Amino acid sequence: MTDNLPKYDTVKYYKVELPSPGRVTLGFDHKNLESSAVFWKITMFDSLENIVLTYESRGTETAGKSMNAYLDKGTYFIRVTANGSFYHRDAKYRLTVNYTENKGEFEIEHNNDIKNATVIQKLNSPVTGNNRVYDDVDFYSFTLPYPGKVNIGFNHTNLENTSVFWKITVFDSNENEVLYYESRGTDTAGKSMNAYLDKGTYYIRIISNGSFYHSSADYKLTVEERTLLK
Numbered sequence: 679m680t681d682n683l684p685k686y687d688t689v690k691y692y693k694v695e696l697p698s699p700g701r702v703t704l705g706f707d708h709k710n711l712e713s714s715a716v717f718w719k720i721t722m723f724d725s726l727e728n729i730v731l732t733y734e735s736r737g738t739e740t741a742g743k744s745m746n747a748y749l750d751k752g753t754y755f756i757r758v759t760a761n762g763s764f765y766h767r768d769a770k771y772r773l774t775v776n777y778t779e780n781k782g783e784f785e786i787e788h789n790n791d792i793k794n795a796t797v798i799q800k801l802n803s804p805v806t807g808n809n810r811v812y813d814d815v816d817f818y819s820f821t822l823p824y825p826g827k828v829n830i831g832f833n834h835t836n837l838e839n840t841s842v843f844w845k846i847t848v849f850d851s852n853e854n855e856v857l858y859y860e861s862r863g864t865d866t867a868g869k870s871m872n873a874y875l876d877k878g879t880y881y882i883r884i885i886s887n888g889s890f891y892h893s894s895a896d897y898k899l900t901v902e903e904r905t906l907l908k
Contacts, residue, residue, distance in 0.1 A: 682768050682770045683718075683760050683768060688760070691757055692758075693756075694753075697751060698779055699751055699779075700777050701747070702731070702775060702776065703743050703776045704733055705775075706735045706742050707774075708772070709770075710737070710738055711738070711769060712738070716736050716761045717736065718735040719732075719735075720732070722754055723756075730747050730787060730810075731810075732744075734761075747787065748784040749786070749787055758771070782800060782803075783803070785805060789816055790817065792819075792881050795817035795881055802903060804898040805899050806898050806899075807899065808896045808897060809844070809892065809894060812889040817883055818899065819879055820882070821880075822878060822879075826903045828872070828901060828903050829869050830848065830869065830900070830901065831868070832844065832861045832870075834865075834893075835896075836863070838863065842861070843861060843893045844860065845886075847882070850880055857873045863893070884899070
């Protein structure tokens with residue numbers, strides 16, 4: 679979609695339908711304004727006006743992309759505004775919604791509580807997600823058809839910081855904690871300790887380590903399981 683903001687107080691809205699859950703990023707291209715200041719603010723909402731993506735574009739970012747959001751099917755809206763009267767340009771921009779269908783390999787927002795947990799359909803296969811903001815909570819569920827040995831694989835890019843950025847907790851259906859694991863910024867391919875679990879449904883909660891030690895980087899979560907008894 680090619681458009682522009684003719685005045686500093688112009689607001690443009692766009693609507694998009696996701697036919698099924700998927701990964702979404704926003705592409706926002708424009709000419710080089712030869713200034714590193716922020717000129718555009720782009721926000722994506724769901725139908726309940728919950729923010730699912732927010733992004734700023736600087737004058738020198740001619741081909742920028744937002745972070746990934748892992749969304750459910752449905753109707754979404756995108757708002758584009760200027761960054762006030764001083765940082766306004768009427769230059770044309772090109773807005774693109776980049777979408778990849780979720781076939782079980784991504785989280786599905788909003789999964790902030792157990793009842794809306796993203797179902798991990800395949801054990802021993804990674805699921806990609808992220809904590810978009812510092813207080814984002816990601817819940818997942820998985821089911822063991824038989825007793826098994828389980829550990830949690832948790833991979834991410836190197837943040838070049840040894841602090842803890844993610845806290846991962848596994849609960850049983852009665853919310854008893856059965857596994858706990860922390861991932862540091864340099865733990866790019868970590869694993870929890872083993873847990874020996876009975877058959878049944880379990881839940882995983884992933885949170886950031888507060889506002890200071892937060893990263894919106896994608897992670898890959900894997901429930902690594904070996905059946906002990908059939």
